[in-house]
Amino acid sequence: MQKKVVVMADKTKFVKNFTRTVPIEIHPLARNSVINSIKKLGGESKIRSLDRGYPFFTENGNIILDCDFGTIKNPKTLTQKIKQTTGVLESGIFIRKPDVIYKAKTNGKFEII
Numbered sequence: 001m002q003k004k005v006v007v008m009a010d011k012t013k014f015v016k017n018f019t020r021t022v023p024i025e026i027h028p029l030a031r032n033s034v035i036n037s038i039k040k041l042g043g044e045s046k047i048r049s050l051d052r053g054y055p056f057f058t059e060n061g062n063i064i065l066d067c068d069f070g071t072i073k074n075p076k077t078l079t080q081k082i083k084q085t086t087g088v089l090e091s092g093i094f095i096r097k098p099d100v101i102y103k104a105k106t107n108g109k110f111e112i113i
Helices: 028-040 075-083
Strands: 006-010 022-026 044-047 063-068 088-091 100-104 110-112
Touching: 022 028, 022 075, 028 044, 028 063, 075 088
Parallel strands: 006 100
Antiparallel strands: 022 063, 022 088, 044 063, 100 110
16 A cells, blocks of 8 residues: 555645546456446446547556446445446546645645645
8 A cells, every 4th residue: 555645736726516437447358347337336437538439448458438327416425336346447637645745836836835
């Protein structure tokens, strides 16, 4: 387990309501079952693809699903359910509280939160 969590993000990542798509890394052979499980959790999945239409593969040979859950009211519960799904390797919702947050500003500087 990591000793320290550091978040670096620009202002577009700081929101009051989480309404963005959630990237979920999955094993390629589990895509159909994971897509069905995500649907049962209230999400719509789309396989991330390259400009030419081929699936995008991670450095580990896995694929990414971009999942739309609408407004996510309880990210911790949703992340736990996603991670319990067979074939899911990682979720793009990080629930561990960061030790430090660097918020990038438009002038090239940053703010420490």
